[in-house]
Amino acid sequence: MPGEPAPEPYRVWLSEVMLQQTTVAAVTPRFERFLQKWPTIEALAAARDEDVLSEWAGLGYYARARNLIACAREVAALGDFPDTAAGLRKLPGIGEYTAAAIAAIAFGEPIAVVDTNVARVIIRFAGLESTIEQSRDTIREIVASMTPADRPGDFAQSMMDLGATICRPKSPVCGACPLAEDCVAAASGEPERFPARKQRAARPVRYGIAHWIERNGAIWLVRRPRKGMLGGMAALPGSDWTEEQPKSRSALGHITHDFTHFRLELAVVAHKSATGDGWWQKIDDLVDAGLPTLYRRAVESVFQSRSALAA
Ligand code: SF4
Structure with a gap:
């Protein structure tokens, strides 16, 4: 002060x-x-x-x-x-x-x-x-x-x-x-x-798929590569984010997330095998995983769809 x-x-x-x-x-x-x-x-x-x-x-x-x-x-x-x-x-x-x-x-x-x-x-x-x-x-x-x-x-x-x-x-x-x-x-x-406003360019859209791999009350999480977006953070495994819209698959959840330079449409789809370096994170302890907002919202979207189906 x-x-x-x-x-x-x-x-x-x-x-x-x-x-x-x-x-x-x-x-x-x-x-x-x-x-x-x-x-x-x-x-x-x-x-x-x-x-x-x-x-x-x-x-x-x-x-x-x-x-x-x-x-x-x-x-x-x-x-x-x-x-x-x-x-x-x-x-x-x-x-x-x-x-x-x-x-x-x-x-x-x-x-x-x-x-x-x-x-x-x-x-x-x-x-x-x-x-x-x-x-x-x-x-x-x-x-x-x-x-x-x-x-x-x-x-x-x-x-x-x-x-x-x-x-x-x-x-x-x-x-x-x-x-x-x-x-x-x-x-x-x-x-x-004042000040004069700058013209905003439209935000380009990218698409990605996150894999939901669940077993015995736990989901498979990985750590993103150190370099690049969300580098080193805990994440759901999945595809790269590209400008090409993937073929539609039935999704367990879906979110739209705004980054500074693009908008990401992320679909969460069920996947069978756990691949890559990762760990099983108990769903009850997800808060301890240190998921960044993008993946926290993706996980919540799955839970929300589930409770809507159960209602
Ligand atoms: S500096 Fe800002 S708040 Fe202060 S008189 Fe000017 S316009 Fe008003």
């Missing part, structure tokens, strides 16, 4: 990585559990990959979890986090924003910290007629010119809070905003018109 002593870099880094593309409400309880299990960067660096990936299950964007493990090990080997944004940038999974946020909040580096919320505030404040993408450099320059040498971390967090709670995407509360007097968007009377 602004005004409090600088938090440990480990906590700042962990929360920033968890918050990338995931909401505060979803992250908060998971963040606390992570800290209980692995209270220091050294503890996390020493954890087994499978344990970290299972703990991450449900937070999505699993490349982040793999980068988290790699970064923890690199920092543990270095002995500590680098204390500048430039040094932090060299670590796995730390991009420009995350490096700046850690450097400002944990180490007091006076650097521009620009997340989507801050970018929206600045675009409105300066009245820039563009998308956030088109004005990235200008936004960063404006934030840099506003960032104080004293307590830059507090300034960064205040700007992010301002964007999240007052200068919201819809219905900004200009009456409660400390920037209102000089804000171009507020003066225009239509602050929501």
